[in-house]
Amino acid sequence: xxxxxxxxxxxxxxxxxxxxxxxxxxxxxxxxxxxxxxxxxxxxxxxxxxxxxxxxxxxxxxxxxxxxxxxxxxxxxxxxxxxxxxxxxxxxxxxxxxxxxxxxxxxxxxxxxxxxxxxxxxxxxxxxxxxxxxxxxxxxxxxxxxxxxxxxxxxxxxxxxxxxxxxxxxxxxxxxxxxxxxxxxxxxxxxxxxxxxxxxxxxxxxxxxxxxxxxxxxxxxxxxxxxxxxxxxxxxxxxxxxxxxxxxxxxxxxxxxxxxxxxxxxxxxxxxxxxxxxxxxxxxxx
Numbered sequence: 001x002x003x004x005x006x007x008x009x010x011x012x013x014x015x016x017x018x019x020x021x022x023x024x025x026x027x028x029x030x031x032x033x034x035x036x037x038x039x040x041x042x043x044x045x046x047x048x049x050x051x052x053x054x055x056x057x058x059x060x061x062x063x064x065x066x067x068x069x070x071x072x073x074x075x076x077x078x079x080x081x082x083x084x085x086x087x088x089x090x091x092x093x094x095x096x097x098x099x100x101x102x103x104x105x106x107x108x109x110x111x112x113x114x115x116x117x118x119x120x121x122x123x124x125x126x127x128x129x130x131x132x133x134x135x136x137x138x139x140x141x142x143x144x145x146x147x148x149x150x151x152x153x154x155x156x157x158x159x160x161x162x163x164x165x166x167x168x169x170x171x172x173x174x175x176x177x178x179x180x181x182x183x184x185x186x187x188x189x190x191x192x193x194x195x196x197x198x199x200x201x202x203x204x205x206x207x208x209x210x211x212x213x214x215x216x217x218x219x220x221x222x223x224x225x226x227x228x229x230x231x232x233x234x235x236x237x238x239x240x241x242x243x244x245x246x247x248x249x250x251x252x253x254x255x256x257x258x259x260x261x262x263x264x265x266x267x268x269x270x271x272x273x274x275x276x277x278x279x280x281x282x283x284x285x286x
Contacts, residue, residue, distance in 0.1 A: 004264060006246055008120060008197045009150040009171035014077050016239060017264045018049030019257070020201065020250030026060035038254055039068035043076060045261050051174070051199065051248045053081035053124055054105045055093055062112040070114045079120035079172075080109050081154060083127060083135070097127025099138035106142055122152035122174055126160060136167045143168075152197075158186050165194070172197040174248075178204060179234045180215045180279055191244050203238055203247040204231040204260075215279045222272050228263075231256075235263035237276050 007013045019042045025031035042050065052061045065078055072078070082105035085096035102123075109118055121139060126132060142148040152172030153164055164170050173191050175184040177200035191198040216230070223233045231249070238247045249260045268276070 003243060006197055006244065008077070008246075009169070010195065012077060012119060012150065012171075013075070014049040014246070015047060015264075016246050017047065017235065017261060018051060018199070018246055018248040019047050020248040021050055021052045021061055021065060022056045023250045023252045024061065024064060025252060026057045026064045032064070035064055035252065036068040038252065038257060039065055041254060041257065043069060043073055045258070047261065048075050048077060049246060049248065050076070050078045051080075051201075051250075052078060053084075053122075054109060055081065055084040055124060058086055059108055059112050062109055066112060066114045072115075077119055078113060079122060079152070080113065080118060081122040081124040081174075082106055082109065083124040095125050095127040095129070097123070097125075097130040097135040099130075099134055102135065102138045103142065106139075106147060110147060117147055117149055119149040120152055120172060121148045121150070122154050122172060124154050126153070126156060132160075132163055133167055136164060140168050152199075154201075156187065158190050161187060161190055161196075170194075170196055172199055174199040174201055176200065176202050177238075178202060179219065179237050179276060188242055188245070192242055196244065197246050198242065198244045199246050199248050200238060201248060203249050204234040218275060218279060222268070222276060225272065226266060226268075228266055229259055232259060232263040232266050233268070233276070235260060236266035236268055237273065239264065240268060240273065 004016055005013050006016050024035040052065055062080060082102050083097050084093045085101055086093055139148060139151050150171035151168050153170060154174040173196055175187055177184050188198050219230045219233055223230045235247050238245050251257050
């Protein structure tokens with residue numbers, strides 16, 4: 001049976017089933033109050049890994065989490081991401097890995113999260129217009145200064161991961177991955193070999209999509225056998241698929257939060273896991 005915890009970077013222990021804060025409304029009014037309550041419930045339920053980013057509301061998501069949770073409970077990790085900037089002209093986001101931009105976004109994150117050190121900082125995307133050594137070099141400087149604890153990456157290939165590891169110690173990788181979307185399986189295997197945390201984003205969305213009707217039906221069938229939901233089956237499969245996987249499902253609804261957390265207790269039989277393992281091939285043949 002896989003462990004229920006993982007040590008990111010070899011020393012930062014968190015529960016393997018985390019929470020993605022991207023979907024939490026941050027505007028004023030009742031929706032914000034509901035977001036604050038849900039974030040507090042996340043911690044009350046024992047979740048110790050929360051994922052946010054500078055991109056999410058251009059810092060508003062970080063501020064929301066700080067308002068809800070600061071001072072932070074012992075053992076709680078809030079990881080954030082930098083490397084996407086907002087265009088002054090259009091207001092749209094674009095990759096920006098220039099060292100000055102990364103340093104500024106980290107400083108903003110420190111202020112908004114009300115911390116002196118971001119224990120896990122992830123590069124939201126590698127900017128192809130800026131040398132990787134410059135991007136990671138800036139984050140390494142912040143690490144030396146004590147403002148960043150560990151460095152992670154997002155949406156990288158095996159080659160990019162290897163290149164990055166020649167520059168810094170990589171503690172985590174956050175790529176899109178799910179039961180029905182395993183394009184990054186080689187990256188997951190590379191993370192397994194190196195003991196790097198793998199945080200799949202959108203870990204259940206593909207399983208609920210009507211575009212993969214055959215896969216969706218099979219997941220629903222397994223869920224019915226277990227008196228569970230398709231999302232719970234998808235999360236349980238991820239947790240059992242690799243010991244380095246730390247899913248970060250997001251929701252703005254309390255009932256979905258509690259359902260997702262219950263997936264950690266769901267046990268798939270070997271036969272059920274085999275059926276789910278074969279889903280990508282079945283979907284491709286459909």
